Amino acid sequence: MMNKVIIIGGGLAGSEAAWQVARRGVAVTLYEMKPNQYSPAHEMPLLGELVCSNSLRSNAVDSAAGLLKEEMRCLDSLLMRCADTTAVPAGSALAVDRGKFAEMVTREIEQHPLITVMREEVQTVPDPAAGPVILAAGPLLSGPLAEHLQTLTGGNNLAFYDAIAPIVDAESLNWDIVYRKSRWDDEGPGDYLNCPMNKEQYLHFIDLLGNAQTVPLHDFEKPHYFEGCLPVEVMCERGPDTLRYGPMKPIGLAHPVTGERYYAVVQLRAENSEGTAYNLVGFQTKLTYGEQKRVFRSIPGLEEAVFLRLGSIHRNSFVCAPEVLDATLQMQRLPGIFLAGQLSGVEGYIESTAMGLLAGMNAARMVQGKTLVVPPEATAHGALIQHLINTETKHFQPSNVNFGLFPPLAFTGRKIPKKERGQHRKKLALELLSQWQQDVSR
Known part of the structure; x- marks a missing residue:
């Protein structure tokens, strides 16, 4: 009988997923290999470590990145709360004190009564028969776990290198x-x-x-x-x-x-x-x-x-999402196994965290016997999901959130001036998200 969720990886996506599962009253075991073992990019034993920049990009709600953050706040994102609390001056961007941010994430996760943190490496993806599994092992996934995931995804559906054009x-x-x-x-x-x-x-x-x-x-x-x-x-x-x-x-x-x-x-x-x-x-x-x-x-x-x-080129493990995932972030061929973070096929701190949020939400609903949910396409979360599942397979590459992923705006009467479109997208997205939250809470 399913009574808990297993999460592999204590980075941004894994920590957010654990919080979302626990806040819904479901027990979760979070596996993190640090401090026993570190990836080449990590230095701190803390959860939620930022390995590159300390910037989470624009905080302006009429930008795609800012809208995604605002939606996450509406969905009670732990990591957004930690980021807002530990913010440092950065103009219109949201940047954080890297150490204080990770300390706060770690403290909130470790102190939650429904979250058990296991400091050990996981080398194979657990069988989801006993409960949903969220794999959020990060973009530097390697070794036995990467090999097992490659087997589960089927041959060439796991990439280890990002080559992204502008x-x-x-x-x-x-x-x-x-x-x-x-x-x-x-x-x-x-x-x-x-x-x-x-x-x-x-x-x-x-x-x-x-x-x-x-x-x-x-x-x-x-x-x-x-x-x-x-x-x-x-x-x-x-x-x-x-x-x-x-x-x-x-x-x-x-x-x-x-x-x-x-x-x-x-x-x-x-x-x-x-x-x-x-x-x-x-x-x-x-x-x-x-x-x-x-x-x-x-x-x-x-x-x-x-x-x-x-554009960018860097080491990054990710699945070919259109071939591997459905809209709930479950693996198509292995229901009960969810992918989150950059591994799911998104790019960036906030995008990775957002996929952890949605995976945690759906894993908890699965344990509770509820219908799994997908956010509206015209929200920032929904636009990212549509990118993951509807991009042509041969052209799929991880992406940051941007308004190019959103459905076109419907013009009623006059065409909306370009400078006003961010405001229109923000208004529409937040209204749709609010209604969706009400619908899924019933």
Whole structure:
């Protein structure tokens, strides 16, 4: 008989999941291997340790990241309460005192009467027959547990490397320059957007790229990239024409109206069915965020690009969520096993915590015999879930929350000005979340 939940991993997602289970009156055992064993990125024995930046990004509720935080506050997130309590000055962002934050998370978890913390390593995913299991072992998952999860997910559905290209807002593109066409396709409008370059523009671009600043590798990372997902700046280092024969190949991309042929072309692929967000094909990168904006805005058509997500390449274990998970964060083939955190296929501190919140909520409901729930699509939580389950499998990559993941806004009468859309999304999301909370509490 199910009477408790087992959680593996005491990071952000695992700690939040434990809190959400316990606050619903269900016992939980939380396994954390520290301090007996540390991953290459961890230093403190505390739960909820932040391993990189101490910033949780924007706190403005009319931004996607700020809206996600506000929704988490509405859902009684422990980690948001800890973050707000231990905040340090950071302008419009929410940043925390790293040590005080982890201390508060640890204290709240260890003192809860329904939470038992076991300081030991788990090497295999437990059988969910005795109760739901939440796997929140973090992006550096490795060893026997990673091997077991890879077996459970089926072959190639567990990745160990992130190669993420930037995503831009379609409305920020210069449509006087950008044209629509698929390579070699002379019929129809084409599925790709194209940013054309003449020789002078191309040489200027690779000069900027070749001299741009990159993010230094962590001590536990090695510069061993897959040939199929090399950083764009590494390809540039291999010679001035490498990109022209790679992701910027102009062959088959003559302008559909003028017939003009170009020296190089940057292709953009739709990130969602609504066509509101596009990613730069083949532009995974380790450039710093500031350099990405500076260099990539030199591409014709992207002069005023608004970046919904910036590129990165780093060590990160995650599942191919559309193949592995359902909308409740359970494994499709193994009901009762939930994935949370970056392992589920999201990117970022807050996104990982939010998936822990939802996994904890549903695991507790499973023990109580209640119907599992999924947040509305137009909320930040719901938009992340839709990204996990509805992205085309071959193009799936982890993502931060951004408004490009949300359903399009319905315009009634006048079109909503761009500067006002964040406020409209906030109002709609919080209203939907409030109604959803009332519905699921019945």
